[in-house]
Amino acid sequence: MTAIEPVPELTPPAESDSQPAALQLKSVAKSFGSVIALHDITLRVDAGMVTCVLGDNGAGKSTLIKILSGVHRPTEGELLVHGEPTRFSSPREAQNAGIATVFQDLATVPLMSVWRNFFLGNEPLRGVGPVKFLDAKKAKRICREELLAMGIDIRDAEQPAGTLSGGERQAVAIARAVHFGAKVLILDEPTSALGVKQSGVVLKYVLQARDRGVAVVFITHNPHHAHLVGDRFYLLNRGQMTHEFERRTVTREELVRAMAGGAELEALAHELEDTGLRP
């Protein structure tokens, strides 16, 4: 592998903000046995901003998400939530701390109805004393409203989630997280399985969530999508943080270049030209 072309390091985001970061990693490392999945990762996620984490396959994105969402615990370094060092023992704890994660493909239970999926883990209850029942009527109404607000008209809240399209399922998961007042919304490749138009809808919702003051973590391998919505960009490669950009100081081309490893991409372009397959 050729050395990564140095990209001018830009001024890091101000650390002296009056308000602590919604979520922060300080020199976090994670290893599984002898495999080092992440090494010395420091990042900051602020409310009302979209923080993009970019990386190719195997860059360590999945491990990073799992640390942020409470599935894994870092081997080294610390995780800070609103400035407080925190150690989550389960995803539910992270959720209780206001960190919602939308996992690609793992966001909904296919055989369950849409409304049951929407409220999974946060079911609205009614009843007296210790006897509490699901408030199905309310759940169905809210589910339909929230999805309509996202531009998705589900015909029937009773239909199994497995009958929705990929984009619709993703939308259900995002709408769910925002509805439940997530302070931090982690999106794992939300647009990777979607067509152009549906990606647009999802990106629009990412911005809506941001405008509501949610700290959005947008994990993707698509620099184009990232550049459309991102305020801050972190680039991961082979378990290490290689670049860090702010929106106002980076162009899309720079982002694509940095992500592809710059020189590597050019070399590839030349190679393709040489084969005559590409004019």
Place this chain on the structure above:
Amino acid sequence: MSVTTPAPTDERIATTSGLTRLLRRPELGALMGAVVVYAMFSVADTTGKFATIVGTARWTDSASTVGIVAVPVALLMIAGEFDLSSGVMVGTSGLFCGLLTTEYGVPMWPAILLTFAFAACIGLVNGWLVMLTGLPSFIVTLAMFFSLRGINLGVTKTLTDTVRVAGVDKVDGFDSAAKVFGSTFWHPYDYRIAVVWWIAVTLLATTILTKTRFGNWIYAVGGDKLAARNTGVPVWRTKITLFVATSMAAALVGIIDLTRLRSMQAGQGIGDEFTFIIAAVVGGCLLTGGFGSAIGASIGASIIGMAFIGIAYAGWNTDWTWLFLGVILFAAVLVNTFISKRAAGARR
């Protein structure tokens, strides 16, 4: 990026027909099956009693002890797990209660409470082992099945020198316990009190499954364990609770059998685990989890009860009962698979 507002109506969206809604019900196949089986035995009946109040008392008697365990077994299957030790647990708990009272002089009611506590522990062990080892519950509970089978025989023989525990009816408190667990009501038809327990268990399970948060979790952990965990559903707690519930339901049947028969064979309940699973599957539970119903399992238990009594009333050789159940099971799975495919909108 242009903002697209959804059109008020989308031409690709068809309204869900009532038929689709009906087909989505997991117990539909079982209900149709029950009607067919009931009609068949009513016609084949040679005693003229099957379709009467007396006949109903007989087949509900037979169905009740199947249904009481089949319902939690169904919940467990919806959650994606099996319990093959549920049959032998009936014997184990009956023997446990019988030996406590006859050999150790424990009065009936405290012994019953201890039996439920003991059954809960066995369920806990099943659940913990499944979650801790990550092994299929089929294997873990199969091991439990054989272990308990051996313990039942070994302990009973050691303590009584026979393969049965008898003399329970002489124990202090037996009469009141027998009223609650082993009596009959509605003379002269003599419905078994177990039928009431069966209905109560079914209603409770249905309420939990469809109307509570825990019910939502049951579907979720069986439908997609990772998605459930990611949304914050406590997978371990949900599954272990269901193992405990299944074991305690088996203990209830064990005590019903003990108070009714006034004795317990060391081999009691062995083989019933499959009857429970048949009832659950006939009732619409998918073997892969995530789909099914408690009422369905009860309808499945009814079909089994009808088969046991109906075949005898029809004057056929009762040896054929198992063949009948085998065919019913296969037909039910075919119908259910077809139905669930239709229900899922034939997308996958």
